[in-house]
Amino acid sequence: MSAPQELSRARRAVFDALKIGAPNVFLDDMRARFIAGEDFSIADLEMDSLGLMEFCISVELSTGVSLVPAQLAELATTDVVEARIREQLA
Amino acid sequence: MSVDSIGRAYRVYRRRVARCRTENQVNRVHIVLGNYATPAEIRHFNTLLARDNADQSSRGWLAGFRGMMPHKAPRAEEFERKGFFPSMSLYSSNAGPRSDKTLLIGFAGNFHRLSMPAPVFLDCFDPALYDVIILRDFSRGYFVRGMPGLGGSFFEAMTRMRQLVDPRVYRNAIALGTSSGGLLAIFAALLLGLPRGVCVGGMDFPQFTEIVTRLGVAPGPYADLLASRPNPYPELLIVYSGHYAVDVKAAEGLHGRIPSRLLGVKHCEEHGVLGWKLAQGRLPPFLSKLLGQSLERSDAPAMTETR
Numbered sequence: 001m002s003a004p005q006e007l008s009r010a011r012r013a014v015f016d017a018l019k020i021g022a023p024n025v026f027l028d029d030m031r032a033r034f035i036a037g038e039d040f041s042i043a044d045l046e047m048d049s050l051g052l053m054e055f056c057i058s059v060e061l062s063t064g065v066s067l068v069p070a071q072l073a074e075l076a077t078t079d080v081v082e083a084r085i086r087e088q089l090a
Numbered sequence: 091m092s093v094d095s096i097g098r099a100y101r102v103y104r105r106r107v108a109r110c111r112t113e114n115q116v117n118r119v120h121i122v123l124g125n126y127a128t129p130a131e132i133r134h135f136n137t138l139l140a141r142d143n144a145d146q147s148s149r150g151w152l153a154g155f156r157g158m159m160p161h162k163a164p165r166a167e168e169f170e171r172k173g174f175f176p177s178m179s180l181y182s183s184n185a186g187p188r189s190d191k192t193l194l195i196g197f198a199g200n201f202h203r204l205s206m207p208a209p210v211f212l213d214c215f216d217p218a219l220y221d222v223i224i225l226r227d228f229s230r231g232y233f234v235r236g237m238p239g240l241g242g243s244f245f246e247a248m249t250r251m252r253q254l255v256d257p258r259v260y261r262n263a264i265a266l267g268t269s270s271g272g273l274l275a276i277f278a279a280l281l282l283g284l285p286r287g288v289c290v291g292g293m294d295f296p297q298f299t300e301i302v303t304r305l306g307v308a309p310g311p312y313a314d315l316l317a318s319r320p321n322p323y324p325e326l327l328i329v330y331s332g333h334y335a336v337d338v339k340a341a342e343g344l345h346g347r348i349p350s351r352l353l354g355v356k357h358c359e360e361h362g363v364l365g366w367k368l369a370q371g372r373l374p375p376f377l378s379k380l381l382g383q384s385l386e387r388s389d390a391p392a393m394t395e396t397r
Contacts, residue, residue, distance in 0.1 A: 019230075023200045024269070024336075024361055048362075050201055051200075051201075053114070053117045053121065054201060057117060057121075060112065060114045066112045066114060067114075068114060069117075
């Protein structure tokens, strides 16, 4: 499942990064709910340290926004991450 | 691998790190290093970083790799990497003929790894006894879209791989895959006529069918392969975390479709069984159990797996 065009750039970046960082958990059902606007706890995505790094690398590559794993741990949910990216892009 | 070639690799690595401007870029360099490096490179890089008084991040990464490696001392023979393509690396030493060795064909799962950095996995094996191939799927398409350089489908890729490294010239050949690579190891064992295939934390066939269909790939040839009963039939082992519900269900489902043995790992609550065993300090004996043979020469210290 790929992200639809109407997703904002920041939300699309989070979507694509979750596919890479949380490959065992962010599957079809969760992807559809994310696209529909649902917010997910970062903890529930079960990303290990490598997954968190890959998530941050993906965000940086797609948006240029430098978010590092230590910061991600402080951002509780995907919506908060998206808002942080949006702020940096503005 | 000569000290000169490791020195060259080290200089390339340091140049890459020097070009990094963000923490994520530094992490990316080290993740890639962890996907490809040999145990000897990690040992030498650690030494050279200390000599160069390198940045803390690089030293931390390399010390982390080194700390995870189960075999603490350099070996008489070391793995050298032959990178056919980014998606296929052969790790072998010049010690002994292939007819005395086992070829291990690894299908990497998430993050292009066999649940851990390549040098850590490789460090479990005596290079005098094993050659190891690591296959990586950069398309994140469960290998069904093939691998660049090897072919446009799993079947083409296996044919090409066999032309490059023929399992039949080895004493033994085993396919082992983790996570999204798990089921592919079963397919490879059936397709290539290998004596053994080991699926660790892999998916069941209906989920695979669903995924490949969505990718636009017909699942029929895979169903045929799974239904085939070559003679001799490979020994197929399905390994799963005993307390990770998704994997329990997948393993039991797959076990019902093919003649195979199930091995649930007690007390493990994680998807990554091999990584969990590594953290427990019991990875080499566990791998020995999965492969059905020793990882070291008989004069090496004995390893036992009790759980």
